[in-house]
Amino acid sequence: MLFFFIGLFFIYFNNIYFIEYMFFYLNSCLIFYVILFDWMSLMFISFVFLISSMILLYSMEYMNLDYNKSRFLLLMNLFILFMVFLVLSPNMISILLGWDGLGMVSFCLVVFYQNKKSYSSGLVTVILNRMGDLFIIFSLIWMLNFGSWNFLYIDYYLNYDYLFFISLMIMFSSLTKSAQIPFSSWLPLAMAAPTPVSSLVHSSTLVTAGIYLMIRFNEVFLMFNFFNYLLVISCLTMFMSGLNAIFEFDLKKIIAFSTLSQMSFMFMILCLGKIDMCFFYLLMHALFKSMMFLSAGILILNMNNNQDIRKMGGLINYLPFTGLIFMFTLMSLCGFPFFCSFYSKDLIFEYFLMINLNLIFFFFFLFSFIFTFFYSIRVIYYLLIMNFSMNNYLMIIKFESKFLILSMVIISFFMLFFGSFFMWLMFYKFNLILLEFKMKILSMLILFFGIWVFFELNNFLFSMNYFFSMFYIFFFGMMWNFLFVKVNFFLNNFVFFGFFSLKVVEIGWTEHNLNSGIFCLFKSLMISSQNFFLNSYKVYTLVFFLWFLIIFVYNF
Structure with missing residues (x-):
């Protein structure tokens, strides 16, 4: 709350504080730590602290029976600490400290359950994140030409050639951390981590680090027209992730693909030059995505750790509060009126309809919207509406403790009532958005069209012949074979090299x-x-x- 109210003060007076703290001075060697306080960093830190505190409260009950509960809570606090290092600093060295720390702690959290699946998932996660660290180190090497690692000190026009390579490396590192094509395969594999970790990773920490860095460096990317190429990548990733979520049956992986789709949506609006809209949607997405994972964790816990949505159904009758909150989060994901993401998503959608853009990008954008409504309605149908089978009657636990409910109530309060407040706060000066009535209601028409398409195609898709159904399930469910190729490449090569080095070098x-x-x-x-x-x-x-x-x- 303190960071939030200080951020309100900074928004009103348009203040920026730049603080340099010198640790020691030895023979002209200065060791500084640099902190940048502006409204953007303060607001983002307040959201990180709000969501992480509720997730830690949730974890006290969710991980209560785990033997390594204290280690889990320590790793979660380290995760939050490294995210604070990343957000508050304009210095590339301390950004690398937070960036590398996030990758290291995420590997420890993904392999927390210590089985073969979590180890292979953690290996792919840490290798792809290390590629992003490598790109950051390359940018640091190029920044040695400026005599400083603070990007605020760089004269953008006197160092044009150097800045091209620096911005290119930062763009590649942001693509790895935010899991855009071709680095998108680690995001669904990271679902091997416990559910509170997934909630923290996908809402406000690891995945959002890349888009936050792009927001910070937006002037450099606008100078070199990198956003034109990034727009193609974001459109393809949004289309691919929405299509994968339709053919997926693992509940946590469906939410992971929705995160990937929304990250690509943020990249797209960033490429169109609307920085404030992108940051606004980043905050709103953090609220409802954390809420989505928390409610999904309670559903999975009550179904005896089953994550297959085909084995669920009718949960609104047995877990009414959790089912209602989960339905609210999916409605917020779709941009249903008067939820928190409606104020950001509808504004972005109207702006997208108003500008002059390529027809191919428009259709990618439109189909990605339809896919979002399609898989949201699909999850609501499979979890809450579909009939309950006899096998699942034996699995239901009906467990909702006070800590789980309290954390969900607090975040859902902000999710339901904070969107309009923050919109009035950020966009007090509007550009004119002028649309026809049929374009104005197009988002609502897409919503109802997605519902109709789901009920029409749900049984038709899986009633086709076996070969074709297996083809599109494996092709689209494996992220256009990105997942298959990368997992096999990393595991077959790196693990083989590890065994070779163990046999030849060590023993x-x-x-x-x-x-x-x-x-x-x-x-x-x-x-x-x-x-x-x-x-x-x-x-x-x-x-x-x-x-x-x-x-x-x-x-x-």
Whole structure:
């Protein structure tokens, strides 16, 4: 709350505080830590603290029976700390500290359950995130030409050639962290982590780090027209993730694909030059996506850790509060009127309809909207409306504790009532949006069209012949085979290299030969040193003076 009210003060007075704290000074070596306080960083930090505090409260009950609960809470706090390092600093070194820390802690959290599936998922996650760290390090090397790693000190027009490579590396690192094509395969695999981790990762920390960095560096990207190329990538990713969510049956992976779709949606509006709209939707997305994972976690917990939506159904009768909140989050995802994302999504949709844009991009955008409504209605149908089978009667637990409900109530209050308030706060000066009536109601028409298409095609898609149904389930469900290729590439090559190095270097002939060689070397050095120190110095002194005398006489 403190960060939020200070952010309101900064918005009203348009203040920016730049703080440099010097740790020590030694022989012209200055070690500074730089902090940038403006309304954007303060608002984002307040949302990170709000969501993470509720998730930690949720985790106290959700992970109560886990033996490693204290380690889990420590890793979650480290995750929040590294995100604060990333958000509050304009210095690329401390941004790298937060960036690399997020990747390291995310690997520890993905492999938390310590089984084969979580290990393989964590391996792909950490390797792709390390690629983003590598791009950040390349940008640091290029920034050595400026004498400072603070991007606020860079003169954009005097250093045009250097800035091209720096912005290119930062764009690639943002694509890896926000899981855009071709780095998008780690996001559904990260669902092997516990549900509170997924809620924190997909709402306000790991996935949003890339888009936040792009918002910070937006002037550089506008200068080099990188947004034109990024628009193609974001459209393809949004289309692919929406299509994958339709053919997926794992509940957490469906929500992961929706996160990927919304990240691409933010990249798209950022490419069109609307920075404030992108940041506004980033905050609203953090609210309802965290709420979506928390409510999905309660549903999974009550279904005896089952995540397959085909084995659920009728949960609105057994878990009415959680089912209602989950339905509200899906309605907010669709941009249903008067929910928090309606004020941002409808505004972006109207702006998108008003500008002059390529027809191909428009159809990608329109179909991605239809896919969003389609998989949202599909999840509501499978979880809350569909009939309950006899097998599931034996699985239901009916468990909703006070800590789980309290965390959900607090976030849902902000989700339901905070959208209009924040819109009035940020957009007090509007550009004119002028649309015809049929274009104005197009988003609502798409919503009802998505509902109709779902009920028409739901049974038709899976009633086709077996070969074709398996083809589109595997092709679209595996992210256009990106997931299959990357997982096999990373696991078959990196894990094979690990086994090879273990056999040859650590427990093989290399260790034996290297150890014996080092032992013989040190043994000969010790013998020579003992001969030197145990014998009389007179011999060496006499030999030295004889040699010196011969040289002296020869010269004269």
